[in-house]
Amino acid sequence: MATTIEAPRTARPRRNVEKWGWIYMRASGVVLVVLIFGHLFINLVAGEGVKQVDFAFIAGKWANPFWMVWDGLMLWLALIHGGNGMRTITNDYVTNPTANRLLKGAILVAVVLLIILGTLVITTFDPCPPNAAPGTLDVSLCRALGR
Amino acid sequence: MVSLRPETVTKPVAAPRRPAGTVYRGHEGMWSWVLHRITGVAIFFFLLVHVLDTALVRISPQTYNGVIETYKNPIMGLGELALVAAIVFHAFNGLRIILIDFWSVGTKHQRAMFWIVIALWVVLMAGFAPRQLMVIMTEVQ
Numbered sequence: 526m527a528t529t530i531e532a533p534r535t536a537r538p539r540r541n542v543e544k545w546g547w548i549y550m551r552a553s554g555v556v557l558v559v560l561i562f563g564h565l566f567i568n569l570v571a572g573e574g575v576k577q578v579d580f581a582f583i584a585g586k587w588a589n590p591f592w593m594v595w596d597g598l599m600l601w602l603a604l605i606h607g608g609n610g611m612r613t614i615t616n617d618y619v620t621n622p623t624a625n626r627l628l629k630g631a632i633l634v635a636v637v638l639l640i641i642l643g644t645l646v647i648t649t650f651d652p653c654p655p656n657a658a659p660g661t662l663d664v665s666l667c668r669a670l671g672r
Numbered sequence: 673m674v675s676l677r678p679e680t681v682t683k684p685v686a687a688p689r690r691p692a693g694t695v696y697r698g699h700e701g702m703w704s705w706v707l708h709r710i711t712g713v714a715i716f717f718f719l720l721v722h723v724l725d726t727a728l729v730r731i732s733p734q735t736y737n738g739v740i741e742t743y744k745n746p747i748m749g750l751g752e753l754a755l756v757a758a759i760v761f762h763a764f765n766g767l768r769i770i771l772i773d774f775w776s777v778g779t780k781h782q783r784a785m786f787w788i789v790i791a792l793w794v795v796l797m798a799g800f801a802p803r804q805l806m807v808i809m810t811e812v813q
């Protein structure tokens with residue numbers, strides 16, 4: 526006797542947001558390995574290590590669009606990846622609906638504000654600002670820029 | 673007649689040393705997940721502060737340099753070492769998770785891959801830790 530299995534009732538086709546979040550965590554992860562390992566190597570290992578980090582060091586890096594794009598990508602990918610991960614963790618542990626919504630709202634606000642701030646910092650960066658105290662600038666870079 | 677000796681019937685069964693009924697709890701799969709979660713949260717909070725302190729370059733060069741100067745001490749140097757340890761684990765274990773999900777025999781090798789993650793972590797940290805400690809020492813002088 527043939528058993529007939531009822532066709533599953535397919536819901537209205539829906540965009541599957543969680544699936545795209547899942548894919549995003551993996552795709553961004555692969556790119557972030559390269560970006561963050563590169564960032565740590567240049568800033569922490571190469572040259573004099575962390576000691577070298579100061580305003581002039583950043584001016585030197587951001588004089589090159591390559592590092593501006595690098596840092597911008599890292600900023601967007603890492604904050605969205607981390608924010609989405611924090612959302613998962615909030616859903617796992619915070620069962621009170623109000624607290625859950627408040628925490629996820631706070632994560633979203635933090636991520637959006639920092640992405641805007643970080644992007645503006647990179648795009649509006651001035652390597653030779655007029656308010657600089659003596660000795661803080663990369664003098665040869667500012668000369669080369671005619672400042 | 674069968675005699676049931678009461679002491680054998682009522683004797684409490686010793687709790688298994690490892691939680692029973694699962695091959696997951698207490699094993700590599702669980703610990704890698706715990707570590708992945710803890711490191712992910714730690715890196716997220718670091719990044720919030722990191723974008724804020726980098727933003728100081730837009731106030732003035734001396735403001736940025738002043739704050740960065742307060743980071744250049746052995747305690748922060750060790751903090752950076754811990755941050756790198758966390759990020760290296762999260763990165764390699766993240767690649768392991770991706771392989772488990774997409775590589776056809778990934779689940780079969782998840783345990784071996786966990787130990788490969790640990791081995792790669794040890795190798796990278798063995799390279800980085802002395803370098804960072806050297807930088808910290810020269811800072812103290």
Ligand code: HEM
Pocket residue numbers: 561564565568569575578582583586592596597599600601603642643644646647715719722723726727752755759
């Ligand atoms: C202790 C280790 C670290 C040091 C010393 C460091 C240092 C710096 C410095 C000097 C800059 C300025 C621009 C540049 O040099 O490219 C910067 C920017 C940045 N770093 Fe790091 N960094 C560290 C770790 C990290 C990690 C682990 C991440 C990712 C999770 C990260 C993400 C970023 C991002 C997104 C920017 C751009 C910020 C902006 O847009 O304003 N950094 N970092």
Ligand code: HEM
Pocket residue numbers: 547550551553554555557558561603604606607608609610611613614705708709711712713715716719759762763764766767769770
């Ligand atoms: C270095 C490259 C990175 C790789 C390869 C990577 C990979 C991953 C993967 C595959 C997941 C699992 C997602 C899932 O289970 O569905 C994940 C989760 C997570 N990641 Fe990353 N990630 C990286 C960097 C980062 C950074 C920079 C942050 C913080 C800003 C971060 C924070 C998190 C958090 C909070 C979670 C959620 C953990 C959980 O649900 O238990 N990750 N990561």
